[in-house]
Amino acid sequence: MHIRPVKSTDIPAMAETYVETWRDAYRGILPEAYLESMTVAETAKDLAREMSAAGVVSLVAEADEGGAAGLITGGIDRRRDRVYGGEIFSLYVRPAYQRGGIGHQLVTQLVAHINRLDIFTLKVQVLEDNPCRRFYEKLNGVRLACGRIRFADTDLAACTYGWLDTDLIGTTF
Numbered sequence: 001m002h003i004r005p006v007k008s009t010d011i012p013a014m015a016e017t018y019v020e021t022w023r024d025a026y027r028g029i030l031p032e033a034y035l036e037s038m039t040v041a042e043t044a045k046d047l048a049r050e051m052s053a054a055g056v057v058s059l060v061a062e063a064d065e066g067g068a069a070g071l072i073t074g075g076i077d078r079r080r081d082r083v084y085g086g087e088i089f090s091l092y093v094r095p096a097y098q099r100g101g102i103g104h105q106l107v108t109q110l111v112a113h114i115n116r117l118d119i120f121t122l123k124v125q126v127l128e129d130n131p132c133r134r135f136y137e138k139l140n141g142v143r144l145a146c147g148r149i150r151f152a153d154t155d156l157a158a159c160t161y162g163w164l165d166t167d168l169i170g171t172t173f
């Protein structure tokens with residue numbers, strides 16, 4: 001799987017991957033109406049905005065048949081946490097490509113990029129009802145805190161996982 005920094009021409013394919021993966025992962029967690037209202041065009045605009053912000057690292061995993069098998073964005077923690085300086089903002093692997101090691105490779109490569117920005121700690125927020133939070137546990141993420149967030153008119157439990165040293169991110173499974 002080839003993983004590389006994003007070019008602006010990747011954004012439409014990444015937006016398709018994003019919408020498809022949200023509808024799959026968050027079905028039964030977020031309101032169906034919200035998931036169905038998502039559009040590739042709006043998501044592309046949101047992704048372009050997120051990726052153009054200063055210090056944001058954005059990587060794409062190229063699918064063999066073209067398009068994006070997965071994507072990750074991250075950088076300096078958006079709340080400027082004084083302990084966990086780095087943050088994964090978005091991580092999505094298309095359903096057909098999940099459990100093939102792409103998520104792990106995307107995290108590993110994001111970490112290599114943010115280490116070059118002198119960031120050696122990391123955190124990520126994930127919905128408690130999302131079974132994919134086990135992915136972060138497998139990568140040795142420590143569950144730091146859980147709380148309630150409001151999204152799409154829904155009250156949701158969200159947990160933060162963290163790594164005090166990005167070298168702790170699991171490498172063997």
Ligand SMILES: CC(C)(COP(=O)(O)OP(=O)(O)OC[C@H]1O[C@@H](n2cnc3c(N)ncnc32)[C@H](O)[C@@H]1OP(=O)(O)O)[C@@H](O)C(=O)NCCC(=O)NCCS
Pocket residue numbers: 021025091092093094097098099100101102103104105124125126127130131132133134135136138139173
């Ligand atoms: C979470 C996600 C990015 C992981 O990417 P992936 O390519 O599927 O994960 P990997 O193949 O690298 O998984 C590595 C290990 O993590 C664990 N893991 C991954 N997904 C898991 C899941 N849903 N449940 C339990 N364990 C999981 C497994 O131990 C896996 O190794 P194994 O398949 O050999 O058992 C991907 O499944 C995804 O996009 N999910 C939907 C969207 C999402 O939840 N994103 C995160 C939002 S914060």
